[in-house]
Amino acid sequence: MTNGWNRQSKTLSRARGAKVRVKTARGRKSGSTRWLQRQLNDPYVAEAKRLGYRSRAAFKLKEIDERFDLLKGTGRVVDLGSAPGGWLQVLSERLGDRAEIVGIDLQEVEPVAGTVFRQMDFLAPDADKTLKAMLGGPADIVLSDMANSATGHKGTDHLRTMGLCEAALDFALDVLAPGGSFVAKVLQGGSDRDLMTRLNRHFADVKHVKPPASRPDSKEWFVVARGFRPGG
Structure with a gap:
């Protein structure tokens, strides 16, 4: 059994933080804009895409x-x-x-x-x-x-x-x-x-x-x- 979480998970967790700002577009609700910004700035989303996870x-x-x-x-x-x-x-x-x-x-x-x-x-x-x-x-x-x-x-x-x-x-x-x-x-x-x-x-x-x-x-x-x- 490993002690604590693995190194990659710790690195990804520390990498969180808003880096991309998404402007509100016509027809897009503010909630959708917030969701999109969160997705674009989530290192786990990027890593899942890189590794082929759904x-x-x-x-x-x-x-x-x-x-x-x-x-x-x-x-x-x-x-x-x-x-x-x-x-x-x-x-x-x-x-x-x-x-x-x-x-x-x-x-x-x-x-x-x-x-x-x-x-x-x-x-x-x-x-x-x-x-x-x-x-x-x-x-x-x-x-x-x-x-x-x-x-x-x-x-x-x-x-x-x-x-x-x-x-x-x-x-x-x-x-x-x-x-x-x-x-x-x-x-x-x-x-x-x-x-x-x-x-x-x-x-x-x-x-x-x-x-x-x-x-x-x-x-x-x-x-x-x-x-x-x-x-x-």
Whole structure:
């Protein structure tokens, strides 16, 4: 296991800062202008493009793996909320043909070598059975980068994203092999006491982490739970 985040992530994190100013164009809303300026000045966006990753989110999984040595020895892994496919790319890159890599999302995802993807609603009644069949056995890791589309109301966004996290945990408790791991996106703020109680009951080690690739102004965090204890 590496100590802290890797050198590249630290360098990219320090490289943040507005370097390009985008002028408001006719017909472009101010919010779109701010988004464009942020994209143009985000070193993770540039690095993702250089390395061929479909999104800057790929670095979040890479950084989490490098901190916790998460993917070592993984034989089966599920990626919930795969679109546009950045996490699937990292899984394929790091696990190769040594693992069964399964992804699911409401949106279509272009094929990623060495992975199997199904476009469907994770909350659909038959989703869990479909994913189990695709895996072919207990999972070593369940990953969830799922989040609802932002409504602009912080309380609603928090509750909906935490609801997805709870649903992902329900699935993880059903499919994980003993000693397995669970990683899920959560949002800072509000009550997640019940979630943490469940995680601490079923896993030997539970941490909240904010990888450097998560934007500083984002409420996004990740919960990393390791050492699954069935029937805990």
